[in-house]
Amino acid sequence: MTESCDVAIIGGGAIGSAIAFFLLEKGFGGRLAVIERDPSYRFASSALSASSIRQQFSTPVNIALSRFGIDFLRQAGDRLAIGDDRPVIGLKEAGYLFLASPEGLSILDKNHLVQRAAGADVALLPPPKLEARFPWLSLEGLAAGSLGLSGEGWFDGPGLMQAFRRKAQSLGVRYLTGEISGMERERNGISALLFGNGSRLTCGTVVNAAGPQAGKVAALAGLTLPVEPRKRCVFVFDCRAPLPDCPLVIDTSGVWFRPEGARFIAGISPPPERDPQDPDFDVDYALFDEIVWPALAARVPAFEAIKLTSAWAGHYEYNTFDQNGVVGPHPEVRNFLFANGFSGHGIQQSPAVGCAIAEWIIGGAYRSVDPSDLSYDRIPAGQPLRELNIV
Numbered sequence: 001m002t003e004s005c006d007v008a009i010i011g012g013g014a015i016g017s018a019i020a021f022f023l024l025e026k027g028f029g030g031r032l033a034v035i036e037r038d039p040s041y042r043f044a045s046s047a048l049s050a051s052s053i054r055q056q057f058s059t060p061v062n063i064a065l066s067r068f069g070i071d072f073l074r075q076a077g078d079r080l081a082i083g084d085d086r087p088v089i090g091l092k093e094a095g096y097l098f099l100a101s102p103e104g105l106s107i108l109d110k111n112h113l114v115q116r117a118a119g120a121d122v123a124l125l126p127p128p129k130l131e132a133r134f135p136w137l138s139l140e141g142l143a144a145g146s147l148g149l150s151g152e153g154w155f156d157g158p159g160l161m162q163a164f165r166r167k168a169q170s171l172g173v174r175y176l177t178g179e180i181s182g183m184e185r186e187r188n189g190i191s192a193l194l195f196g197n198g199s200r201l202t203c204g205t206v207v208n209a210a211g212p213q214a215g216k217v218a219a220l221a222g223l224t225l226p227v228e229p230r231k232r233c234v235f236v237f238d239c240r241a242p243l244p245d246c247p248l249v250i251d252t253s254g255v256w257f258r259p260e261g262a263r264f265i266a267g268i269s270p271p272p273e274r275d276p277q278d279p280d281f282d283v284d285y286a287l288f289d290e291i292v293w294p295a296l297a298a299r300v301p302a303f304e305a306i307k308l309t310s311a312w313a314g315h316y317e318y319n320t321f322d323q324n325g326v327v328g329p330h331p332e333v334r335n336f337l338f339a340n341g342f343s344g345h346g347i348q349q350s351p352a353v354g355c356a357i358a359e360w361i362i363g364g365a366y367r368s369v370d371p372s373d374l375s376y377d378r379i380p381a382g383q384p385l386r387e388l389n390i391v
């Protein structure tokens, strides 16, 4: 069977659904289809995300995208309401605290200048100020910390994804269930998508929003995209002692932790030898025992007596080239758009990416937020955009 549409979005997670929502909100009048292989979203990044948002990046484009994100999250209840039904995405603006050792201080200082210049509300705290503000923190080996004073925190990421999806559907977007397993390509463009069951969808524009599978989806179009799944584990634990005003803390060891309701969650990007390219979804409990817990206990003495209550594993859509998003059209296959590779910061950037891609499709230019620095062109040019603050 052959159907047709003007825009086909492959993947209906937070990114694909945000693009669909913004297209309709901005008045796109064409036929739009979102193709999602698993509407339960059981293994989608957006469903397994730690869903935190920060301004503390080292590149202006990431700061701009996340500043757009926090503005949108503050209004999400209104923007994504369906009649009187307002989604609750539980935004908590409790900040990020990046800690630096004496060796890491120059990078913290450098990032601070970039962040302030890009309008981020951040403050550098020397050890006495850290002690006064967070008396539960061990200052061992610390030279300073960088604290987000506003615009940073965490939220219900799966809830945001569902709110985008429901709102997009209420505005008339069609979600098709199925897996894209092939594409028909004409010289300078994609003409049709092929489903695993043999159906065919002709389309004018294709958006790759396939999360960790984005590299595989690009390959279906004959294109190279250095994005692959990488496993990240999140550990949930109880701590009896209260930690007043606890932000999301990034320790010098690379371990991060933050409150989650009455509990805490924590994790770390594993060392390369424990970070396979074709990962499963099994929790790496040894990572907690050997790396995460010792670092937690060293940084917060009250964490010596924690109890691990649960854990989960999800896949990052990891950009092996430079750990940054790839956003916008392919330079030659102009009707193929990327919205991929966010490497652990995609859910906070989903509003900005959704808006930018929608504006590109409708008017051929970015207007409200500019992700041009994330264009695909840097990949064939061999010019990585390095993000120093990867968590």
Ligand SMILES: Cc1cc2nc3c(=O)[nH]c(=O)nc-3n(C[C@H](O)[C@H](O)[C@H](O)COP(=O)(O)OP(=O)(O)OC[C@H]3O[C@@H](n4cnc5c(N)ncnc54)[C@H](O)[C@@H]3O)c2cc1C
Binding pocket: 010, 011, 012, 013, 014, 015, 016, 035, 036, 037, 038, 041, 043, 044, 045, 046, 047, 048, 049, 050, 051, 052, 053, 178, 179, 180, 181, 209, 210, 211, 212, 213, 217, 232, 233, 234, 313, 314, 315, 316, 317, 339, 340, 342, 343, 344, 345, 346, 347, 348, 349
């Ligand atoms: C453990 C963990 C912690 C994270 N923490 C944060 C954080 O604190 N802050 C942050 O901003 N980000 C974080 N992220 C990253 C963030 O969750 C992702 O960047 C974001 O959710 C990506 O959204 P997406 O829509 O691109 O991908 P997904 O949510 O994975 O959606 C892609 C969809 O495409 C579908 N699909 C794939 N291939 C096909 C195909 N061939 N045909 C049809 N459908 C297809 C999939 O089924 C999937 O539903 C974290 C991720 C993980 C795993």
